[in-house]
Amino acid sequence: MGMFEGKKGLILGVANEASIAWAIASEIMAAGGVCGFSHLPDGDNRKKNSGRVKKCIEKHPNPELAKFVAPLDVQKDEDIAAFMSTAKDELGQLDFVLHSIAFATLDDLKNETIATSREGFKLAMDISAYSFLAVCNAAKDLLAPESAVLTMTYFGGEKCLPGYNVMGICKAALDASVKYAAYDLGPQGVRVNAISAGPLKTLASSAVGAKDMIWLYSQIAPLGRNITHDEVGRVGAFMLSPYSNGISGEILHVDGGYNIMGSPGRLLDKLAAAQPAT
Numbered sequence: 001m002g003m004f005e006g007k008k009g010l011i012l013g014v015a016n017e018a019s020i021a022w023a024i025a026s027e028i029m030a031a032g033g034v035c036g037f038s039h040l041p042d043g044d045n046r047k048k049n050s051g052r053v054k055k056c057i058e059k060h061p062n063p064e065l066a067k068f069v070a071p072l073d074v075q076k077d078e079d080i081a082a083f084m085s086t087a088k089d090e091l092g093q094l095d096f097v098l099h100s101i102a103f104a105t106l107d108d109l110k111n112e113t114i115a116t117s118r119e120g121f122k123l124a125m126d127i128s129a130y131s132f133l134a135v136c137n138a139a140k141d142l143l144a145p146e147s148a149v150l151t152m153t154y155f156g157g158e159k160c161l162p163g164y165n166v167m168g169i170c171k172a173a174l175d176a177s178v179k180y181a182a183y184d185l186g187p188q189g190v191r192v193n194a195i196s197a198g199p200l201k202t203l204a205s206s207a208v209g210a211k212d213m214i215w216l217y218s219q220i221a222p223l224g225r226n227i228t229h230d231e232v233g234r235v236g237a238f239m240l241s242p243y244s245n246g247i248s249g250e251i252l253h254v255d256g257g258y259n260i261m262g263s264p265g266r267l268l269d270k271l272a273a274a275q276p277a278t
């Protein structure tokens, strides 16, 4: 029997097959979990959002475990309320909720962090940090005892990673939100955690220079390689399953150990070896 047999929950943030949310949802569905998916509302210039999510589901070996695909723009309270109402009708009580959503404009990401525009800062924080609290609050009454909420964060919220810029500030706010939400929802038995993933090629990460970071991780991380989508998918499923009961308020790094390094490690050895002898 799969570890999600009889479990139901929400997956917010699948854009396409490369999305971290899809890596986690695939694992959950493979283990028997029933999922309800969000997609960015289909507008004139983003007609294909629902189609892209449905395409991922169609290719999965257990497509029948996707109970619904519904629009959600987390900047709109009415969208969040409507999405939770669909979740209640289609799934009833929820055992897991994944929030895997972030956005900042390219202009703001390209700027030095101190040059972030006021509007760009508000937009990035609204979508990438505040939405997590709003989703937790809207899901509160649907969450079963011993259920789990998970969000996706990045090391750029803990340390300065040039290029990550305003998104680093959003992730710092998200990390703090995880702890406060874990406290708020703890009494009803709900666990709240985050995974801090190493860099992976996705739609969102192309805007924050993931390509260079992927190389850097392969040079500096203790494992000597970057992580894979499958690895994050499996840890995500674990964090949303009863196997992680007892873990709450945690930021779990799935990054090959990159975050423990206080120097470039073996990369430094390579650089030193390339220096002319003095």
Ligand SMILES: NC(=O)c1ccc[n+]([C@@H]2O[C@H](COP(=O)([O-])OP(=O)(O)OC[C@H]3O[C@@H](n4cnc5c(N)ncnc54)[C@H](O)[C@@H]3O)[C@@H](O)[C@H]2O)c1
Binding pocket: 012, 013, 014, 015, 016, 018, 019, 020, 021, 039, 040, 072, 073, 074, 075, 100, 101, 102, 103, 127, 152, 153, 154, 196, 197, 198, 199, 200, 201, 202, 203, 204, 205, 210
């Ligand atoms: N890819 C990486 O290297 C990496 C590393 C660590 C953390 N993360 C985080 O993982 C999460 C998922 O990103 P991803 O890399 O899978 O990219 P992605 O582009 O596949 O996912 C981002 C999702 O956010 C959604 N979104 C954006 N604005 C929204 C809005 N207003 N309302 C609702 N949904 C909205 C998009 O539709 C998309 O599905 C993000 O929080 C990201 O910061 C990514």
